[in-house]
Amino acid sequence: MIEIVETGPLNTVQDMGRPGYRNIGVTACGAMDPLALEIGNILLGNPEGAAVIEVQTFPFRLLFTKRGAFAVTGADCRAKLDGVALAPWWAGEAEPGQVLELFPPLRDARAYVSLSGGVDVAPVMGSRSTSLRGSFGGLGGRVLAVGDSIATGAVQPAAVPKGGFGAVPPAVALKDVFPVGENGELVIRALPAGEHDLFGADAERFWSQPWKISARSDRTGYRLSGDPIHPVEVVEMRSHGVVPGVIQVPPAGEPIVQMSDANTAGGYPKIAGIIEADLWRMGQARIGSTLRFVPATHAEAKGIEKALATYVDDIRQTARLVGKALAAMA
Structure with missing residues (x-):
């Protein structure tokens, strides 16, 4: 369980979207950066596509009211937990009363806060994503507000070691695949x-x-x-x-x-x-x-997709090894 302490407009609950309803005029919605969402959930051992918080206006602060693991991916928003700086694309664990802070990123636009068990809001048409245009999904179809309490789903056995761990950001790990002009x-x-x-x-x-x-x-x-x-x-x-x-x-x-x-x-x-x-x-x-x-070309697109899939699989395998090591220590 967390509580929103500080937020701005346009911060919402998102997942991978709600496909299958475009024929009746319903947009899919979902994360603007689905890769960041996917990696955050992998780091925590969450179900694939678990809902997260998409942050695109800063500063953003949330209070942990219960102990729980979290991950911050996407834009490097110079995240801090109780004033202690966190590395980008990082997963850690918070104690009750601790505050996670996200600040305006120097580059990129959106950060993603994943929580162990995923954000637990009622699914609409198979998705927890917020549709601001339709006013449904997420928390009543609206942006997050100060004072909102957000529950998480069933928490899996701890997958985050003491001190945390993270992933190399894709812009760094795949710099040859995703060049900058x-x-x-x-x-x-x-x-x-x-x-x-x-x-x-x-x-x-x-x-x-x-x-x-x-x-x-x-x-x-x-x-x-x-x-x-x-x-x-x-x-x-x-x-x-x-x-x-x-x-x-x-x-x-x-x-x-x-x-x-x-x-x-x-x-x-x-x-x-x-x-x-x-x-x-x-x-x-x-x-x-x-x-x-x-x-x-289509061949080039397939090659880029393959490199991206390999990157994701490498992180998934590392997260599994960390989870197994923690289970053996329990």
């Missing part, structure tokens, strides 16, 4: 989408120019600022299904990247789709940051 630009791999060729010469400008994430961005979509691109002729399109990662171009010519709370359907032409292995990086991109899109 010149001047710190985010490099995002994508595949040409259905209406790519309708943009003629502007399609090339989509790939060659830098784009800035506009302040008019949220969990539904990132609006990108840059030199507008337009199809060679006006195209009337029926609404069609869209998913996170799809890049649409409205009449104004500035692309929109569909994110975790992506619309279920839309009629804007699609110029590209971000490969799934790069979506977590988009989820960590901050408003005002600059990115470039790089065309990828």
Whole structure:
């Protein structure tokens, strides 16, 4: 059990989302950085996809009212437990009365607080994720507020050793797989989408120019600022299904990247789709940051997914070994 001591707007309960309902207009929601959520749960020995707290406005503080293990992943938010600094991507154990503090990260956008047993709120349509647009899921479909008490699910045998342990952040462990562009630009791999060729010469400008994430961005979509691109002729399109990662171009010519709370359907032409292995990086991109899109092949996308899966499996095996060692000592 924890209590929220300090929070800001947009901090919510999230899990891996609620797939399977897009046909009736229900967005999947879920963590903007699903990789950080997955690793946090692995470090604690939680069930796959257990709900966590997604923090995107800082500072954030929570009080442990009972003893319990926790993990902080995602953005390096200079976390502290009772004033003692914690390493990034770290799992530890807190005693009753201790306070976990997260501060504004120097890079990236979102941190994830995983709790042993997972955040225990009532599932809606098979998920505990908060849908702010629909006002359901999480804690009554709303953002977290000071004074909220949050319960955890059934706690597994302790999987965190005294002093804690952690994982090497993916940006470090996989720096050759997820490169950073010149001047710190985010490099995002994508595949040409259905209406790519309708943009003629502007399609090339989509790939060659830098784009800035506009302040008019949220969990539904990132609006990108840059030199507008337009199809060679006006195209009337029926609404069609869209998913996170799809890049649409409205009449104004500035692309929109569909994110975790992506619309279920839309009629804007699609110029590209971000490969799934790069979506977590988009989820960590901050408003005002600059990115470039790089065309990828299906083979390249599969290779990146394989490297990412190997990284996750290595952490899972390490966490299992730690859990076995603790069980043998009990």
